[in-house]
Amino acid sequence: MLNGMIVADATAHCYNWSDPNMASSEAPAIRDAAYGFHQLLTGDSALGLTEQEFTRDWQIDEVADTLFFEAGVDFIGYHGTPIHDYWHDGHSATAKGYQLKERFPDRSLVYAAFNPFVLDSINEIHDTVDAAAEAGADGLKFYAARYDGGRTFPQRLDDEKYAFPAIERALERGIRVIATHKALPVGPVHYEPYGVSDLPLACATFPQMNFEVVHAGMAFVEESAFLAGSHPNCYFNLEISFATIRPARRRFAEFLGALLAAGAQDRILYASGISMVHPRIALDSFTEFTMPRDLVEECGVPDLTPDIRRGILGENYLRMHRIDPGGFRSAIADDAISRRQAAAGAAEPWSHLRRSLASTPEDAHV
Numbered sequence: 236m237l238n239g240m241i242v243a244d245a246t247a248h249c250y251n252w253s254d255p256n257m258a259s260s261e262a263p264a265i266r267d268a269a270y271g272f273h274q275l276l277t278g279d280s281a282l283g284l285t286e287q288e289f290t291r292d293w294q295i296d297e298v299a300d301t302l303f304f305e306a307g308v309d310f311i312g313y314h315g316t317p318i319h320d321y322w323h324d325g326h327s328a329t330a331k332g333y334q335l336k337e338r339f340p341d342r343s344l345v346y347a348a349f350n351p352f353v354l355d356s357i358n359e360i361h362d363t364v365d366a367a368a369e370a371g372a373d374g375l376k377f378y379a380a381r382y383d384g385g386r387t388f389p390q391r392l393d394d395e396k397y398a399f400p401a402i403e404r405a406l407e408r409g410i411r412v413i414a415t416h417k418a419l420p421v422g423p424v425h426y427e428p429y430g431v432s433d434l435p436l437a438c439a440t441f442p443q444m445n446f447e448v449v450h451a452g453m454a455f456v457e458e459s460a461f462l463a464g465s466h467p468n469c470y471f472n473l474e475i476s477f478a479t480i481r482p483a484r485r486r487f488a489e490f491l492g493a494l495l496a497a498g499a500q501d502r503i504l505y506a507s508g509i510s511m512v513h514p515r516i517a518l519d520s521f522t523e524f525t526m527p528r529d530l531v532e533e534c535g536v537p538d539l540t541p542d543i544r545r546g547i548l549g550e551n552y553l554r555m556h557r558i559d560p561g562g563f564r565s566a567i568a569d570d571a572i573s574r575r576q577a578a579a580g581a582a583e584p585w586s587h588l589r590r591s592l593a594s595t596p597e598d599a600h601v
Contacts, residue, residue, distance in 0.1 A: 236307060237522065237548060240549065241309050241310070241545070241548065241550060241564060242306070242309050242505065242518065242548050242549050243308070243309060243311075243504075243549035243553055244306075244308045244312060244505065244506055244509070244514065245312045245447070245472050245473075245504040245506035245552050246474040246507070246508055247302060247312065247507065248293070248298075248313070248314055248316065248326075248508070248509065249295055249298055249313075249327055249328065249331040251293065251322060251327070251328065252269075252292070253290075253291060253292045255323075256292065258319065258320070258321055262321040265321060265421065265422050266290055269289075269511065270290060273289055273512060276478045276479070276482060276516075277512055277513070277516065278481065278482055282584050284585060284588075288592065289510065293510055294591070295334050295338070296591065297587060298311075298509055299335060299338070299339065300588075300591075301513070301514070301584075301585065301588060302507070302514060303572050303576065304576065304582050305514075305581055305582045305584055305585070306507070306513070306514040306581070307576060307581055308507075309342065309549065309567060310342050310343065310563070311335065311339070311342060311343040311344070312343070312346065312374075312506070313331070313332035313336070313344065313345050313346065314327060314332070314346045314449075315327055315329030315330075315332050315345070315346060316348050316376060316378070316416075317348035317349060317350040317376065317377075317378055318378060319350075320422070321422060327348070328348075329346075329347045329348045329370075329372075332347075333345055333370060339572075341566060341567065341570070342567065342572065344373040344556060345374075346372065346373065346374035346375060346376040346412070346414055347370070347372035347374070347376065349364070349367065349375040349377060349401065350378065350381070350390065351398060352390045352394070352397045353381070354397070357400045360397065360400045360401050360404065361400065364405050364410070365408060367410070368405075368408035368409065368410055372410060373410070373412065373556065374411075374412035374413060374447075375401070375410060375412075375413050376413075377392065377398075377415040378390060378415070378416045378421075379391075379415060379416055379417055379428040379429045380420075380424050380425070380429065382422050385423075387424040387425040391428070392413070392437040392446070393436035393437050393440075398437065402437065402441050402444055403441075406443055406444060411443065412444070412445045412446075412447065412555065412556065413445070413446055413447070414446075415446065416429075416450065417430070417431060417449060417450055417454075417455070418448075418451065418452070418454040418476070419450045419453050419475065426454075429454070429455075430454075431455055431458050431459055432458070434446060434448065434469060435466060438462075438466035438468050438469050439466065441468075442468055445468050445469075445555050446466075446468060446470065447472045447504070448462070448470070448472060449474050449506075450473075450474050451471035451472055451476060451494070452476035452479075452491065452494070453475060453476045453479075456489070456490045459493070459494065460493040460496070463497035463498060463499035463502065464499075469502065470502040470503075470504055471494055471502060471503050472504045473503065473505060474507070474508040475508045475512075476490065477505055477506060477507070477508075477521075478507070478508065478512040478516065478517045480521060480524060481517060481520045484520075488524075491503070491526075492530045492534065492536035492537075495537045495543070496534070496535055496537065500537065500547075501554075502551060502555075503546070503551060504547070504551055504555070505521075505547050505548050513584045515584055521548070524539070525538075526539050
């Protein structure tokens with residue numbers, strides 16, 4: 236916990252950047268750009284990874300140990316990703332998420348990577364949703380676009396042929412959260428599908444479904460604020476955008492303020508996006524972050540009250556998944572992770588990863 240507050244990381248990945256996993260000629264350039272972004276977000280090289288440490292096939296123990304024992308995270312939302320246009324396993328394999336949930340059933344959830352737009356029929360869409368539900372998925376992870384042969388193919392959540400049957404089936408199977416990658420285009424795609432113009436109809440048509448806008452704040456801020464003000468089942472996942480609190484503090488304040496001013500204080504979700512940046516960098520900054528006075532006094536942006544801060548860090552996420560924060564706090568009070576966190580304190584950033592690499596054959600995860 237962070238100063239007694241529950242920390243739920245709404246998006247963690249086990250990326251596979253390895254050469255054998257690359258499915259297209261564009262993938263190496265995306266990997267290089269991602270490492271450059273990691274360096275930009277990290278700033279201080281002591282908190283960053285070397286290129287060899289970053290661009291590899293990440294394992295669940297490395298991610299879990301980093302989150303639980305270096306950043307003090309209490310709960311993990313693992314996202315599989317369906318980016319098969321660039322990576323054979325989709326880049327963050329859902330199977331790793333199921334392994335994480337099996338190991339930490341009281342402290343993790345899994346979003347299954349899902350792309351109905353490459354399926355041939357409603358029956359196939361239903362079967363794929365059914366398989367995810369039976370495997371234990373707590374949510375589905377969509378992508379905004381697919382790239383093939385120089386062309387961008389939008390994948391909109393308001394598409395009645397592909398997306399709507401998937402959403403309907405998910406609700407029937409008890410899956411009540413759908414996350415969609417927005418704001419950050421991946422690869423040489425057109426940026427337009429990464430906006431939020433497909434969300435209003437999807438939110439209005441399926442009020443029982445909770446929709447997460449992942450990477451909220453990185454772009455399309457005004458449109459996201461409009462969405463926040465009109466659709467109470469739309470949540471705003473700050474994966475990567477939360478990490479801008481250190482290198483771009485004013486920008487962070489402005490997009491967070493826009494969402495707060497739109498009334499989304501109970502629908503903003505902290506997320507690290509590990510391994511793009513070490514979570515402790517941003518979490519430490521958030522403990523002393525206050526909303527700039529000019530935004531509060533001249534623009535009507537709400538202050539960050541203790542209740543709002545607690546909600547963003549974890550309680551909003553738990554409630555979205557129908558987990559009572561008080562009950563969760565009691566359930567983990569004396570489990571093995573809490574005991575180890577209390578006994579050892581926070582370990583150095585990336586120390587678990589580096590111990591793992593030091594004891595693993597060089598070619599095991601490349």
